Amino acid sequence: MLLSRLRAPIGAALCALLLCRAVAKAHGILGDRFFPPTIATDDPFAVDEFALPTVSWLKNPGAPSDHELDAGFEFDKEIFPRFALGVSNTFIWHKPHAASSIYGWDNLSLTAKYELWENPEHEAIISVGLGAGIGGTGSRAIGRDFFSTFAPTFYFGKGFGDLPDSLAPLQPLALTGTFDNTFPTSSAGANAFEWGFALEYSLPYLQSHVRDIGLRGPLKDMIPLVEFAMSTQENRPGRGITTGTINPGVLYENSYFQLGAEANIPLNRATGPHVGVTIQMWIYIDDIFPRTFGHPLFGERS
Amino acid sequence: MNRRIDIALRPKSAFHVLILLSLFFAPSAVWAHAFLDRAEPKVGSEVSKSPEQVKIWFTQQPEHAFSTIKVLNGDGKQVDKNDTRTDPDDSKALVVSVPSLPPGTYKVVWKVLSTDTHRTEGSFKFTVKP
Numbered sequence: 418m419l420l421s422r423l424r425a426p427i428g429a430a431l432c433a434l435l436l437c438r439a440v441a442k443a444h445g446i447l448g449d450r451f452f453p454p455t456i457a458t459d460d461p462f463a464v465d466e467f468a469l470p471t472v473s474w475l476k477n478p479g480a481p482s483d484h485e486l487d488a489g490f491e492f493d494k495e496i497f498p499r500f501a502l503g504v505s506n507t508f509i510w511h512k513p514h515a516a517s518s519i520y521g522w523d524n525l526s527l528t529a530k531y532e533l534w535e536n537p538e539h540e541a542i543i544s545v546g547l548g549a550g551i552g553g554t555g556s557r558a559i560g561r562d563f564f565s566t567f568a569p570t571f572y573f574g575k576g577f578g579d580l581p582d583s584l585a586p587l588q589p590l591a592l593t594g595t596f597d598n599t600f601p602t603s604s605a606g607a608n609a610f611e612w613g614f615a616l617e618y619s620l621p622y623l624q625s626h627v628r629d630i631g632l633r634g635p636l637k638d639m640i641p642l643v644e645f646a647m648s649t650q651e652n653r654p655g656r657g658i659t660t661g662t663i664n665p666g667v668l669y670e671n672s673y674f675q676l677g678a679e680a681n682i683p684l685n686r687a688t689g690p691h692v693g694v695t696i697q698m699w700i701y702i703d704d705i706f707p708r709t710f711g712h713p714l715f716g717e718r719s
Numbered sequence: 720m721n722r723r724i725d726i727a728l729r730p731k732s733a734f735h736v737l738i739l740l741s742l743f744f745a746p747s748a749v750w751a752h753a754f755l756d757r758a759e760p761k762v763g764s765e766v767s768k769s770p771e772q773v774k775i776w777f778t779q780q781p782e783h784a785f786s787t788i789k790v791l792n793g794d795g796k797q798v799d800k801n802d803t804r805t806d807p808d809d810s811k812a813l814v815v816s817v818p819s820l821p822p823g824t825y826k827v828v829w830k831v832l833s834t835d836t837h838r839t840e841g842s843f844k845f846t847v848k849p
Binding site for chain 1: 756
């Protein structure tokens with residue numbers, strides 16, 4: 418009954434949103450460069466993004482035969498020009514070796530990100546943000562923390578399309594990265610310095626900006642990359658220990674979604690003995706609903 | 720007992736999910752950005768004589784009225800005839816005429832607004848050999 422009464426105003430609101438004709442900013446595009454969302458590290462763009470689902474399958478490097486299936490979502494909305502808020506969470510299913518499955522939600526994550534500076538000509542961007550893991554919102558069954566964490570974060574991205582023509586084969590390269598320091602709200606947690614970067618070689622960029630070497634799909638839509646995701650504990654037992662993974666892989670770009678696969682190679686023994694695998698899919702909601710998404714809630718980008 | 724079976728989808732729900740997914744994945748000409756698909760002269764190519772026009776095929780149909788192709792010489796001066804138009808044989812292609820170009824390297828700068836309202840831009844070079 419209530420739904421039927423609300424149908425008309427909801428429909429009118431949706432129509433108004435769909436008829437909005439302002440020019441949209443394409444996600445992750447700076448100058449001639451498309452920066453794809455990467456798997457192990459975050460990208461520096463404060464734009465509308467909607468990952469539903471983000472599905473990952475991992476064979477955890479830290480435990481024998483510990484399989485993990487994650488199904489998560491991430492929604493980022495540009496509130497003001499260059500400022501976005503995000504919310505994400507993941508449903509985690511663990512199948513430990515010789516034990517029953519355990520599963521549940523991870524702690525809810527919130528992010529705020531602001532694009533501090535960008536230079537389209539040099540395909541460069543710097544952003545700052547704050548990430549928060551809300552303690553107690555996740556499932557105890559999978560051992561989620563009861564305390565919250567806060568992480569001031571620095572993001573950067575740089576494409577190398579401005580290299581001289583004598584180095585043209587290197588122009589498709591791009592580097593993105595993040596640095597953050599995580600602070601827990603309880604002494605049960607530890608401070609950690611987390612850093613990561615992604616080195617990409619964009620075949621679409623090579624084909625459409627540098628030299629048409631005759632690549633055909635799906636090869637011409639692929640971006641080989643290697644990501645480094647590291648964490649150094651700063652206090653408590655384990656202080657000074659760095660763990661992390663080196664993640665070579667490839668992304669396949671489509672106008673509507675991105676498919677990615679990476680191997681997770683442990684950096685050292687402290688990380689674990691096994692190589693893991695992550696497979697991920699992003700759906701570009703701003704491409705599917707361009708008149709609804711791709712715009713700040715208040716104001717417009719210049 | 721594995722409790723995962725508790726969240727198994729009922730047939731009707733599964734059908735709705737299937738419809739939703741098909742909507743998500745259904746291709747449509749009015750969705751997605753317009754990126755360069757190919758060009759003539761080819762991106763980064765060397766041609767033995769001046770082309771009469773520069774033609775770019777895009778991955779989606781550009782809005783002609785809000786899209787431009789410029790051809791710049793080595794000094795950054797625009798040398799095309801400023802007549803960017805849609806190719807009459809292919810609505811996904813834009814064309815701009817150029818005069819007889821002397822040997823040198825030229826930069827093609829394109830800016831398009833696709834029908835989904837996303838703005839994209841890019842550039843590439845080609846060389847006219849002596």
